[in-house]
Amino acid sequence: MKRISLYLLPAMLLLQLAAAQAQTINVSDTGTPESLLIAGKGATTTIYTDAADAAVVQVAANALQKDIQLLTGQTPAWQHSTSLSNTPIIIGTIGKSALINKLVASKTLQINNITGLWEAFTIQVIDMPVNGKKTKALVIAGSDRRGTAFGVFELSRKMGVSPLYWWADVIPAKRKNIFVNGQYTSKSPSVQYRGIFINDEDWGLQPWAARNLDSAVKDIGPRTYERVFELMLRLKANYIWPAMHPCTKAFYYYAENPQLAEKYAIIVGGSHCEPMLRNNVFEWTEHFEKEYGQKPGEWRYDVNKDQIYTYWKDRVIQSAQYENVYTVGMRGIHDGSMPGPKDVGEKVKLLGNVIQDQRTILSEGLHKAPAVVPQIFCPYKEVLTLYQRGLQLPDDVTIVWADDNHGYIRQLSTPAEQQRSGGSGVYYHLSYWGAPHDYLWLSTISPALISFELSKAWQYNARKAWIINVGDIKPAEMEMQFTFDLAWDVQAWPFEKAVDYTQQWARETFGPEFASDIARIKNKYYQLAAAGKPEHLGMRAFSEQEADRRLLAYRRIAAEAGALQQSIPARLQNAYFELVYYPIVGACLMNEKTALAAKSRLYAQDSSNKAALLADSATAAFEQIKALTQQYNTTIAGGKWNGIMSWHPRDLPVFQMPPTSVHPDTSKKGRAFCNIDTQSAPLLILAANSFTQKQEQQTTLQSATGLGYTANSITCLPVTAPSLANNEWEKASNVSYSATLPAGKRTIQVRALPTHRQYTGRGVRYAIGIDNNPPQVIDLEEATDNATWKLNVVNGYAQGQTEHEVTAGNHIIHIYFMDPGLVLNDISIY
Incomplete structure (x- = not known):
């Protein structure tokens, strides 16, 4: 029988679950005949888990016990017994829990919609016999260990416990009673690996952790990660790039860290500059001599291969017992380019050799074929150039495309790349240290922009991994919560509705x-x-x-x-x-x-x-x-x-x-x-949504609130639509604006979101014409790190400029959307 790796499941699951029912689990203070009282006056609830089930199931059950106590002041009992009380809460993983298996075998519990899926769960209030009497039970069953935990925390959230209850002190309102009824069966998540990157922790998380949670080691250590991991489970996140700046010792330096990750079922990886789970700024620069009894040589694979190879191999062997995603490739010791030959072609060749050797290490260290070991390659900054110059990347390695550090994704998969078995993902910033300027203090990336960019990526098959740079976690709590709600169900918050998320979040919080x-x-x-x-x-x-x-x-x-x-x-x-x-x-x-x-x-x-x-x-x-x-x-x-x-x-x-x-x-x-x-003000500013006419042809024009610096903006959908040649402007969807102008030469500035073209061969183009004159085509695409791009991301818009000779009177200005991904903000006439 052919075996299918879990790593390859999500695309299949989306098809299988398209028709799945999405019922509702209801939590209320007053009951109905269909309800089960799990806390309150007269409740004798007991939580049941199987001691043989995964550790994270026990973690989740313990958290539910505490959540109920936080809400009601009552602490339900928690047992591993198979002898049930009259009002049981049964929590378990299919195939791992004797109680769940028994309910399935008796057809008391329906699990057809989640069996074999990745991280799916069902929450059901069922009728069942207990001690010879028919009673009700609340059952939370997961398709795998994380699915079970996510089901538990979904119930907690519905009861009124925010995922941010500890990290942002969201103390829930007290409840006299908690009644539960109905059922809810989840889909598998839209994105398989949904992770956070703790980064630039020098001014917040590290000094705070050293002073408070991990004062014994004066660092971000096990006690801090325990809180981080619980937060991740509550957000339905499953993957972490640990903190890695010089102020923080390596994740593996504290033996308890990877053990806790396993306990909480958190998948551990490493950032774009940390291949093979190694934290170079500490483990190569500071700790190497203590680990190996010799000083490290040059961090350059073509001259110091043996030392680097052993360094990587030892971590793979050490990590083999845990669930990991391995970053392959190589950059500088920290966030810099890979040392190597000056010739770009030779550097591409060297990087290819590095990846081949890393896959040999993975195969030998894990005793598995490389194709079944989850691996990512992140073409971040200069690595994108090396990839574009012809790097031969194994088909099963996931390409994790990066944004430009300011919230705009630099590149996505071509149609050919979308067919790769490894698929693709996104590395996305909510916080950043670097050019043209940091934004480490406050979190200001809007849900609308997050959704526009990440939903676009999902449409381009970036569904394997989303890693979010959350900086110190605080103060990006809300934006992080939105991102993981989106990663769980990408269709729940399309960019045109994402502005409404703040209201739902505020209502819940x-x-x-x-x-x-x-x-x-x-x-x-x-x-x-x-x-x-x-x-x-x-x-x-x-x-x-x-x-x-x-x-x-x-x-x-x-x-x-x-x-x-x-x-x-x-x-x-x-x-x-x-x-x-x-x-x-x-x-x-x-x-x-x-x-x-x-x-x-x-x-x-x-x-x-x-x-x-x-x-x-x-x-x-x-x-x-x-x-x-x-x-x-x-x-x-x-x-x-x-x-x-x-x-x-x-x-x-x-x-x-x-x-x-x-x-x-x-x-x-x-x-x-x-x-x-003190520059002169424009004669006229036209808001994107003030058009007098729109014409939709091969694409649909969609307005959005909250996307960019203006109140409303316009883009064309779908984002996967083909681009048009410059001479095909008549085929483009377009909007028209009426403007009364004095005679003479007029400069028209069009401002749009500073997005990037999806891949080479596309652009971020619009065509502009006045009245019946042939339009001019302008491409707003800018190479990351050039002067115009720096100005764009700081200003919050890209700007195109054209000159037009007009007569006095009323004129019609036409804007044509030549490429999907263009987001029009406004038009200024000088």
Whole structure:
């Protein structure tokens, strides 16, 4: 009989489950005849698991026991016995739990829709005989060990326990009773490996962990990872790239770390610069001599193959007992290019040899054929160039495409690459350290952008692995939760509906009475940040009018956040501060500091005291940022988060006090600050959705809220539609705008989301024409790291510019969507 690797299942499962029923499991305070009372007055609930079932099943059962206690004050019993109480909660994995197997054999429990699937589960209230009497039981059964755990945490979430209950202090409301009825059978997840990358932990997670959870080792260690792993299970994530900066010792340095990962059923991998589960910045640079009794040679495979080969082989043997995904390939010791020959062709050849040898190591160390060992290759930064120059990558290795570090995916699989057995995935940033500027302080990537890029990737068959760079986890909690909700069910949150996620999240986290207000505030926060992240303000230039409008908008949502804070229940005050108040008010204060300082310099020669007043206000905002962060670290949740938040990651100049008219010499050499741009304003700005006519041809035009810096935007679907040649503009879906213009030469600037073409041969093109004149075709694609791209990601838009000679009067401007992936924000006429 032919055996199918689990690694190859998801594409098949999506077809098998298309018609699967999606019933509902209901949790309420009042019961019906169909309900089971699992907690409350008169409840004698007992949780049952099989001692022979996986460790993560016991972890989940223990968590459910605590969750019920947190909600009701009652702690249900938990047993491994097969002798059931009158109101049992039976938790187990098909084939691993005697109780589940018995229920299946008697046809009391229906599992046809999940048998053999990856990480699927069913939650059912069933009728069954117990002690000679017919009673009800709540059954949570998983197709595999993680499926069981995910089913348990799905129930917890429905009972009112947020996945962020510990990480963001979301204390649930107390319940007098918990009744459960109905049934719910999940699909397999949309993405097989759904992971987080803890990164750039130097200013938050590492010092906090060293001071609090892992004070014994003064590092991110087992106690911290235990909390991380539970969070991941609650988010239905299953894969981790552990923290790996020089401030943190390697994951494998602490023997308990991989053991805990196995206990929690978390799959361990390594980042784009950590092949074969090795953490080079510690294990090669600092720890090698202690491990091997000799100093490490050069980190260069063509001159030091033997040492590097042994170093990789030993970790593979050490990790063989655990569930892993191995990163193959090679980069620098840390986040740099692979040392090797100067000739690019020779470097490509060397990288190919590296991967061949790594697969030999995997085969010999794991006693398996390489094709059944999960492996990823991440063409990050310069590695993409090597791949594009002809690297021969084994067909079963998963290509994990990277974004440009700012939320826009650089490349996706061609039609031919989509047929590879290894498939593809995405490495995506919610936090970043690097050019053109970091954004490590606040989390500002919107759900709409996350969905647009990752859903697009999924359509291009990037379904094997999504790894999300979450930085220090805080303050990216909501954005991380959205990403994993999307990874679990990609069709639940298409980009055109993703703006509504904030309301659902706020309802689940803070209650329905606060949901609309929080959603409105958060969505405006994302929109404002799309035109200039708080960390990027030193590189932005706004007109005085733009700066004033931004400040007014920020002050409005900050005031609304402050007013709403007064109504939030006491149990949720800490959560509200962490998830809403701090990022909103912090972003407002950063804009006040930079913009008011810039305005004070603008009015420095004014005879009034306006410049001095502006300087004082800017300084006050700077001091408030520090005070607010001090509150986060020392007051919120009784000091639980002491050390987690820094208002000045890497001590970058943008976080310091800018020069003002009062203190013009406070800047350090080379420091850049937000400036007031005095360029002339456009004659007219046309919003993307203000078109007078649209014509859909080979594609459908879709408007979206929350995608980019404007209120609405337009793109064409499907994202897999073919591109058109420049002379085929008449076949393109298009929108038309009416504009009354004076005679003369007019410059038209079209601004769009700074997305990238999906692969070589495509573009990010639009065609623009006025009236009946032939249109001009503009491609907005930019090579990552060039000057225009840097400007684009900081500004939040790519910009095309065309010249047109017009007569006085009314004119029709036509915009044609030549490539899928183009997202139109607005049109400015000068």
